[in-house]
Amino acid sequence: MTTRLYTHPIFLEHITPPGHPERPDRLRAIERVLDDEAFAALDRVKAPEGDEATILYAHPADFVARVRAAIPEEGIARIDADTTASPKSWQAVIAAIGAANAAVDDVFAGRADNVFVAARPPGHHAEKTTAMGFCFFNTAAIAARHAQKKHGAERVAIVDWDVHHGNGTQDIFWDDPSVLYCSTHQMPLYPGTGAKSETGAGNIVNAPLAPKTGGEVFRDAFLSRVLPALDNFAPDLIIISAGFDAHHRDPLAEINLTEDDFDWATGQLMQRAARHSGNRLVSLLEGGYDLQGLAFSVAAHVGRLMKG
Numbered sequence: 001m002t003t004r005l006y007t008h009p010i011f012l013e014h015i016t017p018p019g020h021p022e023r024p025d026r027l028r029a030i031e032r033v034l035d036d037e038a039f040a041a042l043d044r045v046k047a048p049e050g051d052e053a054t055i056l057y058a059h060p061a062d063f064v065a066r067v068r069a070a071i072p073e074e075g076i077a078r079i080d081a082d083t084t085a086s087p088k089s090w091q092a093v094i095a096a097i098g099a100a101n102a103a104v105d106d107v108f109a110g111r112a113d114n115v116f117v118a119a120r121p122p123g124h125h126a127e128k129t130t131a132m133g134f135c136f137f138n139t140a141a142i143a144a145r146h147a148q149k150k151h152g153a154e155r156v157a158i159v160d161w162d163v164h165h166g167n168g169t170q171d172i173f174w175d176d177p178s179v180l181y182c183s184t185h186q187m188p189l190y191p192g193t194g195a196k197s198e199t200g201a202g203n204i205v206n207a208p209l210a211p212k213t214g215g216e217v218f219r220d221a222f223l224s225r226v227l228p229a230l231d232n233f234a235p236d237l238i239i240i241s242a243g244f245d246a247h248h249r250d251p252l253a254e255i256n257l258t259e260d261d262f263d264w265a266t267g268q269l270m271q272r273a274a275r276h277s278g279n280r281l282v283s284l285l286e287g288g289y290d291l292q293g294l295a296f297s298v299a300a301h302v303g304r305l306m307k308g
Ligand SMILES: [Zn+2]
Pocket: 162, 163, 164, 243, 245, 286, 287, 288
């Protein structure tokens, strides 16, 4: 497999207040672990300039303008209770979107079988008209629409294993059966959405996990709900909203996954990408707030992407 990795130094310049869990050190921890010789074959590429117009694939123009106007010239501005912006945040957000769209271009052009985008801020909590939960715009949703508009993808699946429900992605595709959204997440937990009964146009598959459960329950949710939905949908592209905060070390939640569970889930999605999507698989970093748990999980995830 050819696996590409997108990074960009600007992702370190989205500054959050002291003590905030979504911090630049997260990406430094990922960079350090991927520096290992085991990842020498990774095709490392600097994220290209993002196209701001693609934000409109998932968000209305007045909302985009409102977020942009909230970016401070100095210091830190509050966007919502736990989402803040610093002077370089806009550039980081645009580069994250640029990287995700470029990753989609790469897998459709055959430049890579799969791609991991190590970017921040994350995106899956951003609803059509609401920035929240550390997220400004919904990168995964924009990338899915990009695949449809630029590459003619008819069906795109987004699989979200971040420990928090991706309320934003669900909101954006609620009535759009051309995008399948599957999520495993702890419930109850922020943001409160993600019940099994939330099914949209039949294209939303929520698999909530009870607090304090671990790999067995997670894998069962994948096997019984996520993977059958993928097989039934037969996507042209699979996008992973890859949060690693379901790791047992993570301070923000109480699900007890290990690196092996992320390795396993990655392998399962690669099998489905091989079966339905010409291997096309794009993985976008979302959460993950314990630096060691995050680094080890990303190593297992990217290692599996490379091995096939
Ligand atoms: Zn999360």
